[in-house]
Amino acid sequence: MRTDVEKAIIDKITGMGFIDDYLYGISHGFYSIINKKNFVIKKELPQYIQNFPVFVIGSGPSLDKDLSFIAKNQDKAIIIACGTAIDALYHYGIKPDFFANTERVPETVQALETIPDKSFFDDIILLAADVCHPLTVNKFKYTALLGKADEPLYKYLIEQYPQYKSIQYVTNMNPLVGNMGVAGAIYLGFKNLILFGIDCGSVIKGKAHSNKTTLYREYGYSDDVIEYQSNEVVEGNFEKFCGTNSFFQMSVRKIEEILRLNENNGVKCINCSNGCKIKYTISCHSDQLVTEFDSKNKIDKDIFLKTFLNNKVTSLDLSEEQFYKLFKHQPIKKICSDLIEFISKKRNSVTDYIWMMEEISEHLAYLKTTKEQFLCSKCILPTLNHCFVIMTQALYLHANEDNVLDIAENIKNDIVDFLTEFPELFEKLPDYIMGEELKHFPNGMVGRDLSHCKAIKFPPKQNIIKQNYDDPIKEFIKRYE
Numbered sequence: 001m002r003t004d005v006e007k008a009i010i011d012k013i014t015g016m017g018f019i020d021d022y023l024y025g026i027s028h029g030f031y032s033i034i035n036k037k038n039f040v041i042k043k044e045l046p047q048y049i050q051n052f053p054v055f056v057i058g059s060g061p062s063l064d065k066d067l068s069f070i071a072k073n074q075d076k077a078i079i080i081a082c083g084t085a086i087d088a089l090y091h092y093g094i095k096p097d098f099f100a101n102t103e104r105v106p107e108t109v110q111a112l113e114t115i116p117d118k119s120f121f122d123d124i125i126l127l128a129a130d131v132c133h134p135l136t137v138n139k140f141k142y143t144a145l146l147g148k149a150d151e152p153l154y155k156y157l158i159e160q161y162p163q164y165k166s167i168q169y170v171t172n173m174n175p176l177v178g179n180m181g182v183a184g185a186i187y188l189g190f191k192n193l194i195l196f197g198i199d200c201g202s203v204i205k206g207k208a209h210s211n212k213t214t215l216y217r218e219y220g221y222s223d224d225v226i227e228y229q230s231n232e233v234v235e236g237n238f239e240k241f242c243g244t245n246s247f248f249q250m251s252v253r254k255i256e257e258i259l260r261l262n263e264n265n266g267v268k269c270i271n272c273s274n275g276c277k278i279k280y281t282i283s284c285h286s287d288q289l290v291t292e293f294d295s296k297n298k299i300d301k302d303i304f305l306k307t308f309l310n311n312k313v314t315s316l317d318l319s320e321e322q323f324y325k326l327f328k329h330q331p332i333k334k335i336c337s338d339l340i341e342f343i344s345k346k347r348n349s350v351t352d353y354i355w356m357m358e359e360i361s362e363h364l365a366y367l368k369t370t371k372e373q374f375l376c377s378k379c380i381l382p383t384l385n386h387c388f389v390i391m392t393q394a395l396y397l398h399a400n401e402d403n404v405l406d407i408a409e410n411i412k413n414d415i416v417d418f419l420t421e422f423p424e425l426f427e428k429l430p431d432y433i434m435g436e437e438l439k440h441f442p443n444g445m446v447g448r449d450l451s452h453c454k455a456i457k458f459p460p461k462q463n464i465i466k467q468n469y470d471d472p473i474k475e476f477i478k479r480y481e
Helices: 004-013 019-034 061-072 085-092 108-112 152-160 162-166 177-188 246-261 286-294 301-311 320-328 332-343 350-367 374-395 401-426
Strands: 053-057 078-082 098-100 125-129 142-148 192-196 232-234 242-244 268-271
Touching: 019 142, 019 152, 019 320, 019 374, 019 401, 053 061, 053 177, 061 085, 061 192, 061 286, 078 085, 078 177, 098 177, 125 177, 142 152, 142 177, 142 301, 152 162, 152 374, 177 192, 177 246, 232 246, 242 246, 332 350, 332 374, 332 401, 350 374, 350 401, 374 401
Parallel strands: 053 078, 053 192, 078 098, 098 125, 125 142, 192 268
Antiparallel strands: 232 242
8 A cells, every 4th residue: 555645746747738728838838928038049158157056056055065165156046046045055155156947836936935135136147948927037037948848838829930049948947946947057057066955855855845934934834745755765975874755756757868868968966865876976075066066166146147138048039919819720620620520429447447548648739739729739648648547447447347338438538628718728728828818717616517516616725924024134145254
């Protein structure tokens, strides 16, 4: 029997994507394009900038031991703060150059707004994918957005608008924000990475984040969640053992993959984090880097910012009218009606249902190869795959085939309901912002009642700030110790 930890982690790491995520991602990307946010272009940085040391900083518990080294050398490296690491850096007097973000959720900006000094963000560049939420995007004056390669929008726009081919894509940016920090740094063109607080677990039981992150320590947002709990032990970067779980280990594998892919491109990665061992990195304590950094020159961050903005990012010249046209004549209704007709046929055996799922998967896989039907089929397939996994489990769950077929029939009916409603959701593109869905559903219900399932109420908006805190550091002051 699997433990609750194992079950939750398996659910987290085996997600194939849901239609809602794709609709959000498309709409968020649309917002950033129409509002002239800057995207990363496929153009090399000047050679001397490529070779700058880059501190990729996560908020793992081992970060605290390296903060003094980072503070002392913050003007000698480009600093990428990953997620809540920006909270820890602010409170220690360290100014990042980039804020890396993975999520498309609106709650990210709540965490950022706990930082009292609003001018702190004035010269920090947002490093994120095109799926990033508009609230987060609007928090930053400067952006460096990448096309998320495994989502529909990036590939679709490449096919529709030749100028979009100049935009840089990103892979291996999930599941944790540290993955975005590492992958983003590499796709920007940096060669010399040094990791801090990218622990992907902990050598100290019960610790998940740096003590300097006020979000967890002062604002009551708990990091004692099931995804952070350790249920296995692996080799540590410095210690013999490190507690971790499958979710963290997926993050490790993604970091290893992006480093492996760029091993021959001159990318070097030092890992100062006291967490899991990461292949393709060089284990090194920060105090072993002191002599090297004492001899380094300071980086003129003002010149770097201007050079980066002038050479590596651009806004896109796509009008709102052009964008809306992309969604007006999609064959979504025909695709869904054809699928409903095929699925609704009577099946009399386990084999019949297996063949049904196989034929649908092959059909949608083919449609994804066509220019006209790519977007629709790409959006549909992940949700159907979830349903097919559940149906496959059900088909082999019971010894009694009659019971199995009844269960499969019920799942089939739910699929038909999904395909019936999906065109109605698709028609709302490209204006389907996460957290703003109620403008499309003023009755407060998610969608509408269908033949086999009833609409449910929208859940209340999540507030990650659980308690008040009067932060004494009202104004950011850079520290070098």
